[in-house]
Amino acid sequence: MIKPTNLTGYYKEGEREELWLFDDVEEMGLEIGYKIDRLLHYEQSPYQEISVAESAGFGRMLVLDGIPQYTSKEGYIYNEMLTHVPLTTHPEPHKVAIIGGGDCGAARETAKYTDVKRIDVVEIDARVVEVSRTWLSNPAIYELDDRVHMIYRDGLHWIKGQKAIYDVLIVDRSDPYGPSTALYKPAFYELAYRALNEDGLFVCHSESPYYNPKIMRDTVRYLNKLFPIVRVYLAAVPVFPGGIWSFVIASKKWDPMHADIRRLQWRNNGYMNPDLFYASFALPNYVKKALE
Template sequence: MDLWFTEKQTSSFGITAKIKQTYVSEKTEYQDLAMIETEEFGNMLVLDGMVMTTVKDEFVYHEMVAHPALNTHPNPKKVLVVGGGDGGVIREVIKHPEVEKAVLVEIDGKVIEYSKKYLPEIAGKLDEPNVEVLVNDGYMHIIEHKNEYDVIMVDSTEPVGPAAPLFERGFYQGIFEALKEDGIFVAQTDNPWFKADLIQKVNKDVKEIFPIVRVYGANIPTYPSGLWTFTLGSKKYDPLEVDETQIPEMDTRYYSPRLHKAAFVLPKFVEDLTK
């Protein structure tokens, strides 16, 4: 008998994947967590019924959270990742030699534990000497660390459950205050097909706080609709003014110097959401 996992991305639409086996199915203190092996995408982390990452396509998301901001800031020495307990964004962050300290704050320690066990390709850099891993509330960490970080990255689930506060205006204000005077932040901001209102709200909130705000996109097949957006807020540096010839080639599979500015060219219906 074939077994399939389906993520209901809306009340009337979903994606489905054939399962080889289930490693973990557990209700943690914060959410329902499953780690499964799929035939098409390899091992997959699922939180509250939503696909968080898979071995096959994870590189797109993790590279696009990390590299546009880090290649915009001229000297990102200290970087914070809120959420992202699978470790993929941290793995990309520490590819930048100028990063002296990368801090991960993940509220659910079980995500870290099971990612290390079942997603070693993604979580394999969490024990590096320049990485600090904290099992804590990212919202509170932001509030308690003023003027400390060069770059802050919000690698959250969708705005439900423990991640809901990470999409509020007060959180973005806290990020602004936790950044140094020339700091940059980036957050995943869902997809324009099913969550257009969320993109509009986040863009409005961030524009009220940061002088420079840019939205960019990427293709991630296991995320709702496949078209995903990210919102970058900067106090000083504009990613569109970066000299792409000065961006070093890196060990990446999706992001590249040529893609840096191209990612900010949005389909018109998405661009209209950011006006």
């Protein structure tokens, strides 16, 4: 294989020199390959390597440091699962903060809830927002909806200044490398707890329950020390290794298993619906065992 650029993960293969993107799953000795039709954009921002590729199976892909983050064909799945569970669980989520999520998919899903009065999107890298807007044809939700406020800061530094402000805190962190590393540490969860109102709740993804159960287990363990209600739920996300992804919701008061499902804004969704809301909390035995 001949690497065509200095970009992480991209290689040319075979006599026809087809372009592929490979995502390593080091814990399992596994590589996931995505056939790339065209490399549309690449750059090194002050924080990370950003690229956009047209893929054969997933349409346009936003790639950070060689790892796919969002695709035009199925990116709605991750964003719907990350947002609709907490926003349905909380009966009156007026103030919402989203750390990460530079593609603004989570913000667009949050904006479906009319009782939300303010949405703060805290993104460390402004170039991710700009590149997503240019190449992924995503509407500029922060221009179309005056409830959305973009804050370009390191999420860890920003949250240190927040105390008892938010009803819902959504953490759309990338994998635990580079600028997102701090968002997996116990100190961050403590700051997140402090940033929430007395009945606030927190949600984040916790990686693959099969390929990287330690991330899921550690996330639950840290949050259990802070919140009285902590639950894991799952979704099928085709672009991620293994196709199954875990999320953790932690709440000071509201239990998603007792949520008023009438609040769920699902009719224009591609994935989430009332039946799936509850079904996503049904865990396979191997996941239950990993959480022990």
